[in-house]
Every structure is written in C-alpha cells, then in structure tokens.
Amino acid sequence: MTQNTIGKVAQRAGVGVETVRFYERRGLVPQPARPANGFRIYPDDVIDRIRFIRHAKVMGFTLAEIHDLLSLRVAPRSNCTTIRQRVDEKLTQVEAKIAGLKKIKRQLQRLVTSCDTRTPTDDCPVLEALQ
Amino acid sequence: MTQNTIGKVAQRAGVGVETVRFYERRGLVPQPARPANGFRIYPDDVIDRIRFIRHAKVMGFTLAEIHDLLSLRVAPRSNCTTIRQRVDEKLTQVEAKIAGLKKIKRQLQRLVTSCDTRTPTDDCPVLEALQ
C-alpha cells in the first residue's frame, strides 16, 4: 500500500493539490505527518474528511461553518443537538434563498410578458421596467 | 438647481460615492463632465442609469451582463429581441438555481428527519450522512 502523499489524497478526494494545502491552512484538514523528506503523509481518513467538506459545501455550508461542524464532530454524541441546530439554520437560509429567487423569477416573467405584448411602436419595455 | 456632483448622485441613486467611481471604472457609468475644478458633474439621467444597474443586479444580472445590457440600450428598438434573449437566459439560470437549492433543501430535510428518528445509542446521523 502506497503512502498518501498530497497528490494521492487530492486525486482520491477529487480536489486539487493546492486545495488540500488551502484546507490545511484553514484548519479544515489536520497537519499531516512529515517524515524526513518533509512530504505530507496523510492517514486514510483525511480523504473522507475532504469529502465531508465537499459535501457540506454542496449543501450550502461555508468553510467557516464546516470548520465549526468539524470541531463539533470531536464528541458527536454530546453535540448532536448543536449540529441539528446548524442544519436547521442552514435549512432556513436555503428556504429564504429560494423565496428570494422565486420573487426574481416572477419579475423576470413579467418582463418577458411585457416584451411579448408590446406594440411595434413601443420602446423596449424591459429597459423601461428596469429603469 | 444645484449641480450633480458625485456625492449628490450617489445619495440620490442610493449608493456610495466610491460605488459611483467604481462603476465609472467598469464602464457602467459614462465619464462625466469635468469643469475647471476637476469635480465630476453628471447629467440627471445618470441617476436612472445607476438605478437601472441596481435593479438589474437585484434581478440577478452580473455587472458584466449589465454592461452588455446597457450597450444594447443605445438602439433599443432594433435590439429588443436580443434583450429579451438575455432576460430569457437569466430566467433559465434563476430556475436552475432554484432547482439546485430545492435539492439541497430536500437533503437537509432528510438530515433533520434522521436526526429526529435516531436512537440514543446511534452516532450523530448528520455527520454520518455528510461523510
């Protein structure tokens, strides 16, 4: 079994090498072992950790929030309530975002409608609406 | 009638002075007249132009897209089709964004459910799901 150098880890986790180093600087990935040659050698579970980060990011968590989540993970049992709160908060945020986008969507649809119903002598109604 | 200095324009358009200068650098606001003292003096319509920018931004257009929109505005009649296309594109983008967020929402809801149905001996199911 070959060792998990940064390149292997990056490849297996589906990110770039620079991203792994970046996450390390942000404290999202722990400082790995450094044998004599100075190369980073990671334990296997760091790959899951990076996948965790990516999944959480897709779920709309920021890196700061993920950092928070990862710290809570140290003693999962006792912190489940806190973690649930984070998920609830994020759910509320996502819902708000959807509501905002729906409003925008309705307005854009109104613009399209005004575009379709204009008479040839009108000025562009979209530009007037944005005015 | 007092002249439209940058501060007046900014205030009337509801943005900061620095923002007006920033938009000027980006070509979103035309170069204003510069009398002997070097102060920017704007025509009245620049306020509408800035409001146009803000509205379009709220609608989800990027500054680059707004720049595009503003160029098209030069001959509105002939470009109405193009403008409508832009709105259509933006509508599609917004819809895609909503769909993506809905997916995220469903996943978050699944997490909450798993949180609620876990037994006390389970590990935190949220963290396991993100794993």
Added chain:
DNA sequence: ATGTACTCCGTACCTAGATACGGAGTCAAG
C-alpha cells in the same frame, strides 16, 4: 477668514474559495 463638508486620485483592503507560479529539493523507473 475659517471651519466643515465635499472632492480628487491612487492604492490597498475585504470576503470566499480557491488557483497559479517559481525555484529548489526528492522519488522512482529505466
């Protein structure tokens, strides 16, 4: 004429999340 508010300019800084560069050292295959 003096104080305060406004403006000028260039540049730096900010969030968020990476991505790229460059010179030096290291590892592994042939």
Added chain:
DNA sequence: CTTGACTCCGTATCTAGGTACGGAGTACAT
C-alpha cells in the same frame, strides 16, 4: 545516472463587487 513526476514553500493572482484610506485641493456658509 538521468529524466520526469512529484513535493516543498511563500506569495501572487483571480472573480465579483465593492469599501476604506490618506493627503491634498475646493466650495460654501457664517
């Protein structure tokens, strides 16, 4: 033993959209 791939580090750059700073000049009201 050479070649190519990999790694090291610090720093710079990027997107997007601004915001802030600092020193100097200007305008206007009292």
